[in-house]
Amino acid sequence: MIKRFFTIILMVFFASLFFPLVGLISDRDSVSSLAKDYLVQGRDDFGAANIVTAVVVSYRGLDTLGEVTVLFAAAAGISLVFKGLRNEGKDKKYRVNPPSEILRTGARVLLPLIFIFGVYIFINGHLTPGGGFQGGVVIASGILLAFFAGNIKELNHGFVTFIESAAGFSYVAVGLLGIWLAGGFLDPRFLPMGEFGSLFSAGAIPVIYSLIGLKVGSEMSGIIDAIRSY
Amino acid sequence: MMTNLLFILAGALVLVGLWGILTRRNIFKIIIGFSLVDTGVHVFLVAIGYVKNGTAPIFDKEYSSLHSLLNTVDPIPSALVLTAIVIGLAVTALMLSFAVRLILKNRTLLVDGKKELKW
Numbered sequence: 496m497i498k499r500f501f502t503i504i505l506m507v508f509f510a511s512l513f514f515p516l517v518g519l520i521s522d523r524d525s526v527s528s529l530a531k532d533y534l535v536q537g538r539d540d541f542g543a544a545n546i547v548t549a550v551v552v553s554y555r556g557l558d559t560l561g562e563v564t565v566l567f568a569a570a571a572g573i574s575l576v577f578k579g580l581r582n583e584g585k586d587k588k589y590r591v592n593p594p595s596e597i598l599r600t601g602a603r604v605l606l607p608l609i610f611i612f613g614v615y616i617f618i619n620g621h622l623t624p625g626g627g628f629q630g631g632v633v634i635a636s637g638i639l640l641a642f643f644a645g646n647i648k649e650l651n652h653g654f655v656t657f658i659e660s661a662a663g664f665s666y667v668a669v670g671l672l673g674i675w676l677a678g679g680f681l682d683p684r685f686l687p688m689g690e691f692g693s694l695f696s697a698g699a700i701p702v703i704y705s706l707i708g709l710k711v712g713s714e715m716s717g718i719i720d721a722i723r724s725y
Numbered sequence: 726m727m728t729n730l731l732f733i734l735a736g737a738l739v740l741v742g743l744w745g746i747l748t749r750r751n752i753f754k755i756i757i758g759f760s761l762v763d764t765g766v767h768v769f770l771v772a773i774g775y776v777k778n779g780t781a782p783i784f785d786k787e788y789s790s791l792h793s794l795l796n797t798v799d800p801i802p803s804a805l806v807l808t809a810i811v812i813g814l815a816v817t818a819l820m821l822s823f824a825v826r827l828i829l830k831n832r833t834l835l836v837d838g839k840k841e842l843k844w
Contacts, residue, residue, distance in 0.1 A: 502747045517732045522777040526799040533800055546782040550804040562808050569815035576822045628811050
């Protein structure tokens with residue numbers, strides 16, 4: 496009872512902290528000065544049509560590197576937890592129903608489309624909404640469907656680990672190339688700008704986002720495999 | 726107007742999630758509470774970046790930079806939310822795997838028996 500009382504006090508405290516903000520802020524008429532600089536210079540600096548991508552990959556590229564690291568740490572933690580479980584519960588065997596006809600046929604039609612869609616999302620991240628994280632997750636959802644439909648029985652761990660570490664290594668290597676050939680770490684301007692709005696434009700931004708997409712896709716597939724194989 | 730409505734939604738989501746974290750005893754409901762707090766923070770960040778009648782900060786050839794200044798939302802909160810969503814996904818997956826571990830050890834979904842970290 497006393498605990499419930501303290502909970503209500505805490506909720507009221509947070510509500511009184513938060514809800515005065517509602518009255519203070521109305522719709523803004525213009526963006527902040529930093530965002531103004533990004534919007535005006537983003538196109539001339541990097542030739543990226545999608546300014547959010549320019550912010551994520553270049554202006555704040557170091558944050559994205561940290562984000563990829565956090566994602567890797569989480570994936571490693573999940574594999575660790577489930578690996579311990581696998582050794583404990585070796586004798587238990589669950590009966591798995593075979594995939595139905597609808598699932599198998601549907602997967603045969605959908606799988607190529609899902610993988611192509613994922614790749615499309617991450618190589619067009621500088622032109623349209625989307626990017627490496629979204630595309631990588633779409634690819635991992637394709638892997639999940641392939642597991643359900645029985646198209647793959649076992650994920651090749653060596654291959655997945657190789658893709659993941661190669662993509663992570665190349666991401667940092669591209670960042671370092673930016674120091675030597677352009678303005679600074681993760682500066683994408685060492686590749687030609689290309690024509691604004693075309694696929695091969697915006698310097699190395701599509702390269703970086705494709706590497707992020709491969710890394711996220713293989714990490715998520717690793718998580719799915721870790722959970723599945725328990 | 727729009728920003729205020731979104732702020733109210735964000736605050737309500739955070740409070741509902743906090744209530745779930747503090748009062749529920751089922752571990753899955755606690756994790757759902759964390760997800761709700763997460764979503765509330767995302768809505769809050771997106772609402773901060775909203776500009777009146779703004780559209781997505783994505784240009785095409787005809788769209789000049791000066792014109793875009795008046796008509797796009799702030800791109801920085803959008804980029805932050807992009808980061809936050811991915812981190813939220815990873816943290817939720819990690820919490821769920823710990824939950825599986827706890828459930829297999831205790832054979833129950835409730836966290837009542839856990840005295841180690843109680844306040």
